[in-house]
Amino acid sequence: MxxxxxxxxxxxxxxxxxxxxxxxxxxxxxxxxxxxxxxxxxxxxxxxxxxxxxxxxxxxxxxxxxxxxxxxxxxxxxxxxxxxxxxxxxxxxxxxxxxxxxxxxxxxxxxxxxxxxxxxxxxxxxxxxxxxxxxxxxxxxxxxxERVVMMLATDELRVALVTTHLPLSEVPRAITPERLTQVTRILNQDLKRFFGVQQPRILVAGLNPHAGEGGHLGREELDIIEPTLESLRGEGMTLTGPLPADTLFTPHWLDNADVALAMYHDQGLPVLKFQGFGRAVNITLGLxxxxxxxxxxxxxxxxxxxxxxxxxxxxxxxxxxxxxxxxxxxx
Known part of the structure; x- marks a missing residue:
């Protein structure tokens, strides 16, 4: 070889x-x-x-x-x-x-x-x-x-997306247990396969402000995201969340994680591109x-x-x- x-x-x-x-x-x-x-x-x-x-x-x-x-x-x-x-x-x-x-x-x-x-x-x-x-x-x-995952990465930060190029009005309907399960499994598998991360530590953002604030700002976290993550934890994955996106991208969380999983394009990528535009890489996982x-x-x-x-x-x-x-x- x-x-x-x-x-x-x-x-x-x-x-x-x-x-x-x-x-x-x-x-x-x-x-x-x-x-x-x-x-x-x-x-x-x-x-x-x-x-x-x-x-x-x-x-x-x-x-x-x-x-x-x-x-x-x-x-x-x-x-x-x-x-x-x-x-x-x-x-x-x-x-x-x-x-x-x-x-x-x-x-x-x-x-x-x-x-x-x-x-x-x-x-x-x-x-x-x-x-x-x-x-x-x-x-x-x-x-x-059937499914691929878009992940952008710099040397310091990786951000993957559950949904990509969708109008914002269509995002909530696209956050389904099936999609979230597929994306998270691909992300977990390919961090091992392509990056040598033995036990990926994945931070998962909520969809709504304050991750729904107990259902007062939206129920997607309670009805879809958290039950799906709990099921995936049963497969041995290390998943933290759903977390409010406005605090997820802080050293408190990122210093102990391998990747952040955002629910939609402009939830995660502005942070990454501000941090490293011009030296970031777009990676297609699941291929x-x-x-x-x-x-x-x-x-x-x-x-x-x-x-x-x-x-x-x-x-x-x-x-x-x-x-x-x-x-x-x-x-």
Missing amino acids: TTTVTLALTPGEPAGIGPELCLQLAAEQRSAGLVAVASKPLLEARNRLLGLGITLQDWMPGTAAETAPGKLSVYHVDGLATTEAGKLDPANSAYVLDTLTVATRGCMEGLFDGMVTAPVHKGVINDAGIEFSGHTEFLQAMCGV PIVRTSVDHGTALDLAGTGRADVGSLRQAVRVGEHMTRCQKGLN
Whole structure:
């Protein structure tokens, strides 16, 4: 078994900062082999535009990926229509999804140990007439799993979500015993599998202010969350909560926990992004493969300027490598 981890790297939206972040990362020292699953002409064009001087080398399945600074292996994907930085083109949408498909299949077939994704632009993909709600749902469908969990992480804090991209008005109906059970089991299992946490300590937020205050500010905690957590404790999980979200994210609780589980997107992620925006990683749990991503968008206004910060992509690669090594027992 090789001790070098090989990660597929998808640059995302061609008009955004993803292609140049991949090139900037290739200039750095790294221990993982990176294979850009992308249009080689796109990377060549951005390489010339920014004068980065990266050597792009064709990669064939079964060969070693480049790890040397200044070099990047490329698994070419056809279908790119235009390469202009900062200018969206719906004609590129099928190509973007093809890169994700190639990378995902490569992971499932063992060509890659995991995949790291730069940001896509959901709006332009939908403008092309292709129904697309995001990386997470796309990978869930490709891998054929019933439930996935979004977790964002910095070196100091992990936050997972019970619900993700839902209108706030729909969140209470989505907090069901079944969903909460599935999400918590995946979170507990994958902290062990991918992060080496032997007995995960999970803080669980309530849905309502003051965690419902004994039913006076909502009954979801009494009727759904607490009974579900008690049942899961019977499976041996270490769960604390439901806790008021306004005090959960304090050292008193976080210093003795491995992850916080928030009920909805804007309950937990503002705290994490305030604490570590630009060096946080978006991780999809519940998949049979390793997948990490950046914590930011396509930043069309920065594309082609050379001013984009590679920090989140660097961290996504580092975490993807760590997850792979844990899964394979290489750490």
